[in-house]
Amino acid sequence: MPIIDRYVLSRFLYNFFGSFAVLMVIFIFQTIWLFIDDLAGKDLDLIIIGKFLFYLTPSLLDKVLPLTVLLSSILTFGTFAENYEFAAMKASGISLQKAMRSIVVFVTILGIATFFLANNVIPVSEQKIFNMRKNIAKVKPAAVIVEGVFSDIEGADMNMKVSEKAGDNDQFLKDIIIHQKQNSLNTTVIKAKEGELISSEESDLISLVLKDGHYYEEVQPKSNKNKRKHPFARSEFETYIKNIDISELNNQDLEAESDITTDKMKNVVRLRKDIDSLRKNNINQVKAFSKNITSRMGAFLISDRDSLNKRKVETKTINDTVVVAKDVDLASLLPEWQKTQVLENAKNAVGNVLNSIRGKKEELGKRYEVYNRHILSLHKKFALAFSCIILFFVGAPLGAIIRKGGIGLPMVVAIVLFLAYYFLGVFAENYAKKGNMLPMIGAWFSTLIMFPFSIILTRRATADKGLMSIGNILDGFTRVFKKKKDDADNS
Structure with a gap:
C-alpha cells in the first residue's frame, strides 16, 4: 500500500474508532433511560444488568455506524483541508478520488460487515433483549x-x-x-x-x-x-x-428463551419465507371473507366468461318474463305488520354485514401491517449496509469543502445531516407500515435522498468548489434586475 494511502487510512481509522466509542457510550446511556422502568427497583445484580446492556449493544449499530462514518469522514477530510494537506496532495498530482481510495475499500468492507451484523447478530440480540425484558418483569408482582x-x-x-x-x-x-x-x-x-x-x-x-x-x-x-x-x-x-x-x-430464569419472534428477530432467509407465507395467507383471508359476504348478501361470484354470458341470458329471460310486473311494489303486497318485520330484518342484516366488514377491515389492516413490517426489516438490512457507503461520500467531500477540523463545526454538521437522514427514515417507515408507501421504498427512502447529495458534493469537492456558489447566485439576480431596467428604459 502506498504511503499516502496508509497515512489517510490511519487518520480515518483514528477518528472512526474514537467517534464510534464516544457515540456508542452516548447511545447506551440514552437507551438506559428508555429502559429504566424495566431495570429500576427489581433487585437485579450487576451481572444481569451488564448482560442486558451487552445484548442491547448490537441493536444500536443501525444508528451508531452511519453517524460514525459520517462524523469521522468529515473530521478526517476537514482536517486535511484546514491544514492545507489537500493542497499539497493536489500539487503532487493526487486527486480527491485517489486520496479516498484506501478509505473507500475500508468502508466497502465495513458495509459488508454491517450487513452480516444486521442479518445474523442483531436478530439474536433483539430476541435476547425481548426475553430478558419479559422475564425481568416477572421478578416482582408489582x-x-x-x-x-x-x-x-x-x-x-x-x-x-x-x-x-x-x-x-x-x-x-x-x-x-x-x-x-x-x-x-x-x-x-x-x-x-x-x-x-x-x-x-x-x-x-x-x-x-x-x-x-x-x-x-x-x-x-x-x-x-x-x-x-x-x-x-x-x-x-x-x-x-x-x-x-x-x-x-x-426462581425465574431471566435468560429463558421463548418461541415468540418478531420481524426484527429474523434473518433474510426467514424473512423471505415468512413474507411469502403472510402474503398468501392475507390473500386467502380476503378471498374467504369476500365469499362469505357475497353468500350472506345473496349475491353470486362470476368465475369465468362463460358463466358471465350464461347469467346475462338468464337475467334477460327473467326480465322478459316479469316485464309486466316491473312497476309493482312487492312490499305493498304484504300486510303492514309483515312489511315492517321484513324491512326491519333487512336493516338488521345489512347492519350486521357492515359491522362484519368494519371488523374484518381492522383485522386485515393489522395483518398487512405485520406483512409490511417484514418487508421493511428485509430491505433495511441491505439499506443499512449501503448507507455507510453513501454517508461516507457525503461526509468526505463535505469535510474537504468546509475546510474545518476538530470537533466543533464538523460535529454540528454531522449531527444535522444524520438527524435529517434518521428522521426521514422514521417518517418513511411509519408511512410504509400503514400501507401509505411501498415498504421497499420506506426502507430505502433516506438512503436514496442522500445518494444525489453524495454525487453533487463529490463533484464539487473534486472541482475545488465551495458548498454554495454565492457569486453565481448574486450574478443571476444582477442579470435579472439589469434586464428589467433595460426593458423599462426602452419602453
Whole structure:
C-alpha cells in the first residue's frame, strides 16, 4: 500500500474508532433511560444488568455506524483541508478520488460487515433483549401489574387490575379489582379502594393488604335445583390480607428463551419465507371473507366468461318474463305488520354485514401491517449496509469543502445531516407500515435522498468548489434586475 494511502487510512481509522466509542457510550446511556422502568427497583445484580446492556449493544449499530462514518469522514477530510494537506496532495498530482481510495475499500468492507451484523447478530440480540425484558418483569408482582388493564399474577392463579401505582417500588395501589380463579373459572371478585404489597427478602410469600372494599364469591351448590338460583356471597371489609406465593417468581430464569419472534428477530432467509407465507395467507383471508359476504348478501361470484354470458341470458329471460310486473311494489303486497318485520330484518342484516366488514377491515389492516413490517426489516438490512457507503461520500467531500477540523463545526454538521437522514427514515417507515408507501421504498427512502447529495458534493469537492456558489447566485439576480431596467428604459 502506498504511503499516502496508509497515512489517510490511519487518520480515518483514528477518528472512526474514537467517534464510534464516544457515540456508542452516548447511545447506551440514552437507551438506559428508555429502559429504566424495566431495570429500576427489581433487585437485579450487576451481572444481569451488564448482560442486558451487552445484548442491547448490537441493536444500536443501525444508528451508531452511519453517524460514525459520517462524523469521522468529515473530521478526517476537514482536517486535511484546514491544514492545507489537500493542497499539497493536489500539487503532487493526487486527486480527491485517489486520496479516498484506501478509505473507500475500508468502508466497502465495513458495509459488508454491517450487513452480516444486521442479518445474523442483531436478530439474536433483539430476541435476547425481548426475553430478558419479559422475564425481568416477572421478578416482582408489582412489575407485572400494568395500570388500567388486567394482569395475570404467576403462581397466584388470579389476575388483577389497578388504576394507579405509587411508591418507590410501586407497592401502593389504588382502585383494585381482583379475579380469583378456581378450576380455571373466575368465581371470586374482590374490589378495594386502596392496597399495598408487603414483602421481605427472607420469605417466599408476599402480602397484599387491601383496604375499604367488597368481596363477592359465587357459591357452587351441589344440587342442580339450587344451581339454577345462582347463589353468591357478598361481604364488606375494612382490611383484607391476601398472601401470594412468589417462589416461582424468585426462581425465574431471566435468560429463558421463548418461541415468540418478531420481524426484527429474523434473518433474510426467514424473512423471505415468512413474507411469502403472510402474503398468501392475507390473500386467502380476503378471498374467504369476500365469499362469505357475497353468500350472506345473496349475491353470486362470476368465475369465468362463460358463466358471465350464461347469467346475462338468464337475467334477460327473467326480465322478459316479469316485464309486466316491473312497476309493482312487492312490499305493498304484504300486510303492514309483515312489511315492517321484513324491512326491519333487512336493516338488521345489512347492519350486521357492515359491522362484519368494519371488523374484518381492522383485522386485515393489522395483518398487512405485520406483512409490511417484514418487508421493511428485509430491505433495511441491505439499506443499512449501503448507507455507510453513501454517508461516507457525503461526509468526505463535505469535510474537504468546509475546510474545518476538530470537533466543533464538523460535529454540528454531522449531527444535522444524520438527524435529517434518521428522521426521514422514521417518517418513511411509519408511512410504509400503514400501507401509505411501498415498504421497499420506506426502507430505502433516506438512503436514496442522500445518494444525489453524495454525487453533487463529490463533484464539487473534486472541482475545488465551495458548498454554495454565492457569486453565481448574486450574478443571476444582477442579470435579472439589469434586464428589467433595460426593458423599462426602452419602453
